């Protein structure tokens with residue numbers, strides 16, 4: 001995904017924690033995270049873009065690449081919360097329960113390690129004396145939250161979980177992501193020189209001409225039921241992101257059917273395909289799920305730290 005899409009998804013995750021119907025026992029955690037985030041909102045665009053701009057670990061940590069395997073066996077798929085669209089649609093895929101092989105990528109490991117490091121940093125921040133040169137800062141932790149959101153969002157982009165390389169040739173991958181970024185840029189007022197959004201009175205990106213796709217996401221993040229669970233059988237960020245990657249792989253074959261690969265798919269052919277006519281629907285599924293996941297992972301991280309802090 002591209003720069004403004006990443007920042008916007010992170011912002012929408014906070015808006016979701018603020019405006020969705022959060023279960024009573026988590027309301028305090030959600031509200032305090034929202035409040036904390038608002039002090040750092042000017043840095044979301046920059047922070048959420050570091051992985052592409054500075055780390056450039058696209059070939060390893062932004063992906064988990066799957067390919068269908070020919071072996072004769074039933075493949076066990078992980079589960080996800082029932083509100084996830086990639087889960088509901090993935091289970092209907094002809095590739096569901098069919099064997100797969102993972103060729104490369106460590107996006108789930110990356111997410112798990114950043115989630116851990118955020119909790120660790122908070123603990124250091126609370127333990128060390130102010131001004132201790134080895135200590136961390138809240139700015140630094142906020143940056144790590146934004147970086148984490150990048151990797152979570154990327155895992156939801158189906159083509160990041162598909163061995164077929166649609167970044168080569170006519171770069172259908174880049175084409176789809178550019179379409180999303182154009183929509184985000186058209187939908188909000190962005191303070192380009194200062195690399196931040198302008199804000200509405202509630203502190204969220206100020207609406208310009210909201211496109212239908214962006215509006216769908218804005219509606220979904222408020223209306224979608226908030227489930228804190230990782231999904232049955234999943235116990236941590238790693239399990240969860242691994243599960244997301246499995247369903248992202250299944251979604252990829254909806255986005256671009258199996259008869260296509262990087263060698264035979266041109267932009268023109270893609271635009272005339274049946275799958276392209278449903279790109280709007282799939283885009284909404286992908287982006288809404290990404291926001292839901294960022295909010296879910298962030299809240300888990302924050303709650304873990306708060307639980308530790310309470311016991312001190």
Ligand SMILES: [Zn+2]
Nearest residue numbers: 001052062154
């Ligand atoms: Zn990326």
